[in-house]
Amino acid sequence: MRSFQFTKMHGLGNNYIYVNMFEEDLKEEELSSIAIQVADVHTGIGSDGMILICPSDVAPVKMRIFNNDGSEGKNCGNGLRCVAKYAYEHGIVQKETFEIETLSGLVEANVEPEDGKVHIVTVDMGAPRLATEEIPILVDKQDRLVNEPFLVGEETYHITTVSMGNPHVIFYLDDIKDAPLTTLGPIVEKDPRFPEGVNVEFVEVEAEDELHFRVWERGSGITQACGTGACAAVVASVLNDKTERNKETTVHLAGGDLFITWTTEGSVKMRGPAETICAGTYYYK
Numbered sequence: 001m002r003s004f005q006f007t008k009m010h011g012l013g014n015n016y017i018y019v020n021m022f023e024e025d026l027k028e029e030e031l032s033s034i035a036i037q038v039a040d041v042h043t044g045i046g047s048d049g050m051i052l053i054c055p056s057d058v059a060p061v062k063m064r065i066f067n068n069d070g071s072e073g074k075n076c077g078n079g080l081r082c083v084a085k086y087a088y089e090h091g092i093v094q095k096e097t098f099e100i101e102t103l104s105g106l107v108e109a110n111v112e113p114e115d116g117k118v119h120i121v122t123v124d125m126g127a128p129r130l131a132t133e134e135i136p137i138l139v140d141k142q143d144r145l146v147n148e149p150f151l152v153g154e155e156t157y158h159i160t161t162v163s164m165g166n167p168h169v170i171f172y173l174d175d176i177k178d179a180p181l182t183t184l185g186p187i188v189e190k191d192p193r194f195p196e197g198v199n200v201e202f203v204e205v206e207a208e209d210e211l212h213f214r215v216w217e218r219g220s221g222i223t224q225a226c227g228t229g230a231c232a233a234v235v236a237s238v239l240n241d242k243t244e245r246n247k248e249t250t251v252h253l254a255g256g257d258l259f260i261t262w263t264t265e266g267s268v269k270m271r272g273p274a275e276t277i278c279a280g281t282y283y284y285k
């Protein structure tokens with residue numbers, strides 16, 4: 001039997017098994033299968049997926065995220081806050097502001113320690129990418145998709161697409177309680193017009209600085225929160241003239257609140273919690 005040490009952490013209930021790859025040595029070709037195993041609630045630990053905290057050539061630390069179906073994502077907002085907390089608390093970094101490498105580029109994290117422990121982290125997520133080829137979505141239009149008609153079956157919806165390093169599609173609803181998470185979510189996630197799949201988000205506008213948000217995540221299904229998705233929802237809401245640029249917007253997710261600003265300088269700043277659940281040894285064959 002083989003084993004590795006893990007820490008389970010969550011950001012607003014979006015929970016992952018974190019593995020410190022400065023100390024552990026998991027085989028590259030087994031990462032996808034290990035993510036599926038640890039995420040299983042019956043025979044594993046139970047989680048939305050697995051996140052690796054890795055050495056980097058260009059930053060003090062690098063994050064890799066695997067969804068609970070074993071697919072590798074390119075970014076994870078809640079994961080970034082937890083990686084920042086872990087890196088600071090475990091001495092991987094000594095500064096309160098530092099860069100984290102992701103598969104979609106570098107971001108900057110700022111931790112707010114109290115007695116050596118971190119509970120709140122702000123991440124400068126960089127600029128959203130809006131061009132259709134950067135989402136990617138296969139449509140004739142080359143520039144951004146904002147409130148564009150989108151046919152699913154016989155129903156026409158209106159969508160806005162945003163990449164925060166990973167793909168998001170936003171649908172607006174009058175009442176978040178009606179979000180068709182398990183019906184529209186999986187169909188749109190795998191729609192061939194999104195060649196890499198997509199994270200599907202439903203948003204209700206409460207006020208010009210307040211949104212309600214629910215998500216069907218690519219590769220993981222319903223989760224309590226999606227940090228990149230909440231950032232994408234704030235960007236989409238500015239593009240749709242529902243909220244204001246450079247003004248902090250409170251996003252109410254199933255697991256709690258995130259505070260997000262799309263700054264006039266271009267980047268999206270996300271502030272929110274990061275918590276440790278437990279740590280231990282995971283055994284596998």
Ligand SMILES: N[C@@H](CCC[C@H](N)C(=O)O)C(=O)O
Pocket residue numbers: 014065067072073074075076077078079166167199217218219220223225226227228229
């Ligand atoms: N929960 C995450 C996003 C995780 C990756 C996503 N499912 C993808 O495949 O792009 C977040 O907090 O951003």
